Structure formats: C-alpha cells, structure tokens
Amino acid sequence: AQSVAQPEDQVNVAEGNPLTVKCTYSVSGNPYLFWYVQYPNRGLQFLLKYITGDNLVKGSYGFEAEFNKSQTSFHLKKPSALVSDSALYFCAVRDVASGTYKYIFGTGTRLKVLA
C-alpha cells in the first residue's frame, strides 16, 4: 500500500534563510510525487511534481524538490524564504504500478516564515 509521511507539523524559518519541508513515501512500484500549497480558506495549488527524468525538479515561486529513490524522499526546498511563503504544504504520491489513479496525501506541514 502506498503512504506518505510529513514528519513535521510545523517548520519555522527566518525570512531570507533557506527552507526545507520534508516528505518520505512508500510505494510498491515507481512513484509520481507532487507538492501542493494551501493558503488560508483556499483550495490546494500545484507547486511541482516528479514524474520521470531529472531528480531535481523546479516549480512555482522558486521552490524545488529532489527525488531521492534510495531514501524514498521528496523534500521541498527554497534557497531564500519569503514571509509570503507562509502556508500549509502537502506532499502527495501516486503508485504508478498500482494501475489506479489514487493519490495519497501527507498530513501537511505548516510553514511559518518570520520577518
């Protein structure tokens, strides 16, 4: 069965500092991996995804993530955090080998960027 873990409920970082939001996954086959962001009282917005190819994926708003197959991780990173990055971040996985289009989401990590 596929699963996703976001081990940190909240991450605090000072504005201008690099940020990392962690995500690990478990699937039986190859994963499709996604990051979404949710601002208060809004739906989720797509940030970036890993489908195939280069392990370093670049996405919206200066975010990037690295697919690490050996560590089964897909951590979200940004070199310099902005106060406006403060939001709830979700990692999601689809197990391609399952043949289904079911996505499993992590429990979310609240990012707080302090001015």
Added chain:
Amino acid sequence: NAGVTQTPKFRVLKTGQSMTLLCAQDMNHEYMYWYRQDPGMGLRLIHYSVGEGTTAKGEVPDGYNVSKKKKQNFLLGLESAAPSQTSVYFCASSLAGGIQETQYFGPGTRLLVL
C-alpha cells in the same frame, strides 16, 4: 475559464439530513476526485472517477455516494449526514497520466453537521 468550481461554499446540516455537493470543471479533464480535509489528517480521498459513469472508492468512502453522468460534473452525496462528516470537502480534476498529470482543486465546501 473558471477551472474547478464547487457548490455550495458552506452548509449546515442536522444529523440524518441528506445533501449533494456539486463539482464542475471546464478544463475537459477525464478524472475527478472528492477529498475531505480534517485537522491533522491531511486530505483523504473519498471517491474518484476515471471517466463518464466510472467511479471508484478511495480511502474513506463509507457514508458517501457519487454520481458522474457528465464529463464535467462530479456529485458527492451524503444520504444521512453524521457529525463525523463535518469537514471541508475539496473536489479536484486532472488529465490522465503522464507529463500533464496534475490535480486542480476547487475552493472547497465547508460542511457542519449538528
């Protein structure tokens, strides 16, 4: 291009009442999804559809039914609402797999069951 829209935005129900949540998308996506979001639980998949008239169960399907008669609409029904169904419900749609695979989410429906 409205993307994914959800109706209603907010609803209060009494235990035992029924209601239908409507999701509509204008992006010609084949796949549509219903999730619920609860504090500390993230998003959990209720039901999803992989084409007209074809639906499948997600992680938490009990107490819900769905209907997909048109490509652009996906209905979520609660036949007899329970307080445990108090949640924020999100609909999403996506193209089929491959490079274009990305979910687009609606703004959510906040449901309170008393």
